[in-house]
Amino acid sequence: MKRVAIVGGGVAGLAAAYEMARVADGGGERMRVVLYEASSRLGGIVETVREGGFVIEGGPDGWMTEKPWARELAVQLGLGEELIYSNDEGRRTYVLLDGRLEAIPDGMRMMVPADLATLDQSALFSAEAKDAFRNEVTRAEELRAAAPAQDESVAEFVERHFGDEVLEKIGAPLLSGVFGGDVRKLSVRAVMAPFVAMEREHGSLIAGLQARAGVKKAPIFTTLRSGLGTLIDRMVAAIPQAWIHLGVEVVSIRRDGGEWVVGTNVGEERFDVVMMAAPVHVARALMEPLDARAAELMEMEASSAVVVGFAYDDAARVPVPAGFGFLVPAGSNNLLLACTFMDQKFGDRIPAGGRLLRAFFGGEAAKRVMRCGNDETAAVARMELARILGPLPEPRVTVVRRWPLSLPQYGVGHLERMAELEERVRRMDGLWLLGNGYRGVGLPDLIRDAREAVRTLAAHTVSSLH
Ligand SMILES: Cc1cc2nc3c(=O)[nH]c(=O)nc-3n(C[C@H](O)[C@H](O)[C@H](O)COP(=O)(O)OP(=O)(O)OC[C@H]3O[C@@H](n4cnc5c(N)ncnc54)[C@H](O)[C@@H]3O)c2cc1C
Structure with missing residues (x-):
């Protein structure tokens, strides 16, 4: 029996656990899996709030259609009917x-x-x-x-x-x-x-x-009608519940006698394999005592994001131009980085006649806004939007989400550094790095990466038994 630890229950960690459940179901090697999630909920940055008939995404709102891996997963999870696409005619x-x-x-x-x-x-x-x-x-x-x-x-x-x-x-x-x-x-x-x-x-x-003109283009973004939280819920439902350990923070990882010893706030446990799917700054700190050079390669800046969703019953009272939203260049004296007109980007996720705006703060502004409470953050977002769009009525629903250090920056030379890191990690028998710090930040990349890692692990395990 192989013992596997997964550190982090965001989309990367969950996709790994889901794939392991499939391998186990398919008669593959028996595994004892423990998924450690420090917080009290699964999904990480993916979080959907459903209120007043509105589907409000606190994190990602969809994925790039041209990357097939999130769609494949959604279909396998029985969500084919839920797939919806961006309104590209109005893009x-x-x-x-x-x-x-x-x-x-x-x-x-x-x-x-x-x-x-x-x-x-x-x-x-x-x-x-x-x-x-x-x-x-x-x-x-x-x-x-x-x-x-x-x-x-x-x-x-x-x-x-x-x-x-x-x-x-x-x-x-x-x-x-x-x-x-x-x-x-x-x-x-x-x-x-x-x-x-x-x-x-x-x-x-x-x-x-x-x-490349003339190549038929699919709608640029895909999402789920009931929100990306459904992708998380379905993966969780397909994973044996005994695998999931919420509120358990991994604080150390060390090697001892050919095994991995994972230390948490509730004790220590031994594993054959560790799949590290915590954010890269957390993974880096855990890597430091194992391999200082690997930890150095994982050093990267990351910026924070603050998202504020405002749902309105009456779109006519919140006029916006036709389209998906707007960007704010630096130096324009606004704290906002962008705003998405969600009801125009994706249909079907708001009650008839409603309007859903999503304001986004990044970089230095996110750092400042991050320190405010929810009411203050919403007030800043509303004021910033009103300066641009004109006076805004009272929203029916307001959702504020903060994602500290959630957007890792792939600096110049990233690909070379990742190649070296991969080489070093390969030599540390049974350690895998998953998540958005390495080979792509989008949901499809993370899903592909996590599932491929598990398939490689499963194939390797089977071949090493022969
Ligand atoms: C505002 C925003 C909008 C985005 N929009 C899009 C989009 O539209 N489309 C798209 O494709 N991508 C988008 N992205 C990117 C994408 O959402 C992320 O890259 C992805 O969700 C990250 O998943 P992850 O599993 O790597 O990490 P996370 O979601 O950060 O999950 C990591 C998990 O590890 C847990 N953890 C941390 N430390 C420990 C520890 N020591 N022990 C145990 N658990 C721990 C955390 O609690 C968390 O649950 C967006 C990102 C942001 C921030």
């Missing part, structure tokens, strides 16, 4: 510019326009920025030749193609809402790999995007 994102919301031109993929003609009418970009876009195509050869052999920052990459205005107005706010923080430190290879490949092939990113 438009705005940027706050001098107090006004200006639309990002249609058809842009992140900061790359597929069609230069859409820029003509745009009030978002200056004449210089529009010229920089147009020139990017003619500079294709020069850009291909200039592509560095090494990793670089997102800022360097975007500036080389489009200049600093495009970086500041859309590049930085788009990326810092997903990957903690600072585009001058973020690794372009880790967070914008498809664009790096396009640069290598076409030089010009606009030309690269145009070469």
Whole structure:
């Protein structure tokens, strides 16, 4: 019998436990699994609040459709009928510019326009920025030749193609809402790999995007009608309940006589395998006494996020422009980083005629807002939104969620550091690192990674018995 500890009951830890339950059900090796979760609930950053007919996400609100692994899991869990997609016909994102919301031109993929003609009418970009876009195509050869052999920052990459205005107005706010923080430190290879490949092939990113035109595109985001919390609930229901230990914090991990000894606030237990799915700063601290170099490789900045959801009964009293929401570039004198018009992004998750806004604070602002109580945080969010959208009525439901150090920053050189880390961890017989610090932050990546780890472990266990 193999004894397995899973540390952390967020989506990564739960996906690992779910896969283990499947392996065990399928007649695979018998396992004794203990999932340690420090808090009193499962799901980690994934949390859905359902109130007054509104489905309000406190953390992620969906996943990128092009990555199939979250969908596959949802279907296996019997949630195929629950899958819903973003309203891409109405997909438009705005940027706050001098107090006004200006639309990002249609058809842009992140900061790359597929069609230069859409820029003509745009009030978002200056004449210089529009010229920089147009020139990017003619500079294709020069850009291909200039592509560095090494990793670089997102800022360097975007500036080389489009200049600093495009970086500041859309590049930085788009990326810092997903990957903690600072585009001058973020690794372009880790967070914008498809664009790096396009640069290598076409030089010009606009030309690269145009070469892919005509490829039929699925709706960009997928989610579940009743909220992502349902994905968590279904995984939990499929895991033997005896495996789950809530309110148990792992405080140490050490090696003793070929076994792993996991220390918690309630005692110690021995295992053959440890799957570490706690946030990377926690995992790093637990790694320190095992392998100082590995811990060093796991050192990364992480930014915090604060999400405030406001649900309104009467959309007419909360007018917003058509689209998914808006971004706030740095230096605009607002604390907000972004706001999503949830009822327009995904239908079906609000009562008829309702409106659901989700305000998002990141970086330094999140650090400041994090210190406030719920009422104060909601008041700040409401004031910030009202400055942009106009006076707002009393919401029917308000949800405030704080996620400290939840967005790890993949700095320049991240892929190389992770390759070295993986190599070291492989040599520590039976230790696995899962979660959002290593190979992707999105739900599909985390699910794929966790399930693959368990399958590899199961295959290895079977083959080592022969
Ligand atoms: C505001 C926000 C919005 C996001 N939006 C999206 C989105 O729309 N789409 C998308 O794909 N991704 C999104 N993400 C990213 C995604 O939600 C996260 O990367 C993912 O949920 C992280 O899952 P995880 O299991 O790695 O970690 P977590 O969810 O952080 O889970 C880790 C768990 O470990 C527990 N733990 C910590 N220390 C210990 C310990 N010592 N012992 C035992 N347990 C411990 C914690 O309590 C927690 O439950 C978003 C992230 C944030 C913050």
